[in-house]
Amino acid sequence: MSLTQTIKEKALDLGFVGVGVATPEPFILYAEELNGRLQMYAWGKTLSQNTSVRDLDLTRFVDPARFLPEVKSLIVVTDSYFEEDFPPSLAGKIGRCYLKGLFCPEESPHSRRRKEFKKFLQGLGMKVLYGPAPARMAGARAGVTNYGKNCFAFANEAVGQSSWVVNEPYLVDRELDPDLPTLQVGCPENCQQCIEACPTGALYAPLKMDPRKCIAFHSYFNDGEIPRDLRPKMGTWVYGCDLCQEGCPRNKKWLGKTKTMNQALMERAEHLQVTTLLTMSQEHYAQKVWPLLYYIRKENRKLWQRNAAVALGNQGDPDTIPFLITALKDPEPIVRGHVAWALGRIGGSRARKALEKGRKLEQVEKVRGEMEKALAWGLD
Ligand code: SF4
Ligand code: SF4
CATH class of the missing domain: 1.25.10.10 (Leucine-rich Repeat Variant)
Incomplete structure (x- = not known):
């Protein structure tokens, strides 16, 4: 079995729902897109002053070699956060990916498999760096996800080809067999239900979102007043917003699928x-x-x-x-x-x-x- 194949099998064994390999050249398209509207993302550079996440200067992620000069490949794994159902009492209030605690300080199956995968790659003698690449574009380059006009990554195969997933890139100093990129929009040509579903106009055109108008942004990154004109548009969301994913026909099948209830979250729901x-x-x-x-x-x-x-x-x-x-x-x-x-x-x-x-x-x-x-x- 090739090294690439061994790595992919391990990722799937650990519970990731997808894995692919991308070449490590700079993400020029990403840089062009960002440079066209830098003012929309300026807030990210001082994010850690107001919130408990690190600064998010997206322009730094254009070239993987900036973080790992010896980088030869990007391994992109896809994790799903909607395998189990969420408590109905939290629907429309807290975004699903946050409730699943993908990156939260508590230990979770997600953090465990992330650590184990990194350890596995290091065990193969690789230099490994987790994270510093544009996750959605890296996923498309690695052939695991494609784009929706709502700016989300949609799985090519897993979770009913829905967008209830996150991509996580690992930069490695080993040349692996790259997959065929799927850097394309997989939406029906005439559909724009996500844009219509966005109550604030944050999603203002296909593949264009202004985070400064997004309910999710205001719910956790705005540390002052919620602008008065935005308040009625926030509906019942208190942390995050799933409307542009819920309104999407590409997500309907998975959304409607019968799943087992997340019992741990059910017990926690009364606190939220x-x-x-x-x-x-x-x-x-x-x-x-x-x-x-x-x-x-x-x-x-x-x-x-x-x-x-x-x-x-x-x-x-x-x-x-x-x-x-x-x-x-x-x-x-x-x-x-x-x-x-x-x-x-x-x-x-x-x-x-x-x-x-x-x-x-x-x-x-x-x-x-x-x-x-x-x-x-x-x-x-
Ligand atoms: S998360 Fe909500 S507010 Fe933000 S773009 Fe999507 S629908 Fe609009
Ligand atoms: S709502 Fe339509 S246009 Fe928007 S992401 Fe879904 S399929 Fe694409």
Whole structure:
């Protein structure tokens, strides 16, 4: 068996759903695309200052040799995050890939197989570097995925050829047998349901997405106010957004397939309910939420509460008003401001009374302004 074949068999044995090999030349198309709209990605360069992820200067990933000068091949494995079903109570609230904890600080089958695969490659005498390449384009070059107009990578063979997958490149200093690239869009010519499904216009053309308008971006990378015009468009999403994948006909078959329930997540779901997130303690956040959903810093619980307030406002269920009234007394102005917006959006006499009372006590002008705007909607 060839070395390439041995490596591929190992990857599949470990549970990856796809594996391919790509040549390591610079990703020129990727560089051209980025350079055409650098302003959309400038935020990535200082990301670690506000969040608990590393800086994301995408322009650094153009040339794999920048990270491993001896690079000869890219091995790209594909991992699936939708083999099991997700708790229905979290649907439309937290994105599936985050719930599956693909890269979270907790140990998971995903992190275990990643480590084991790296160890295996090193055991073959290779110099190995995990990660630094544009994952979707590397996957297409390695023949494991193709593109959707929604910018996602779609598996060529696995998981019903859907986009519920991630690609993970490993740079190695060994020449392996490259696969035939599948750098193409696999969508029906006239389809643009993903673009129509995107509530914010972030996905503005085939293969073009402006992250600064994306619900997912605002849910975890915006550490300030959610822009008022965006709030109603966020629906009930508190972390991530799956709409441009859910609305895609290429994903429908896998979405509708009967799967076993992820029991561990089912047990965890009660800790992630939106009303719980709105009023959670720091202890709850640090122990029950952050280890799985970690992009927002541990000290920024208030951003989760902010998101939960917006989600409840959009959900519009008067039964959640008592939770919002409790959160209207939160010490963080950003929480109170978004709660005021949510109460205004839900409306009714209980919401109005709480806002009138809150306005009298409120010391922060900006929050008082949110309360006044909410009251001006005429809530009865
Ligand atoms: S994740 Fe949501 S907001 Fe972002 S592009 Fe997709 S549909 Fe639009
Ligand atoms: S919704 Fe249509 S255009 Fe968008 S990714 Fe799916 S198949 Fe392609």
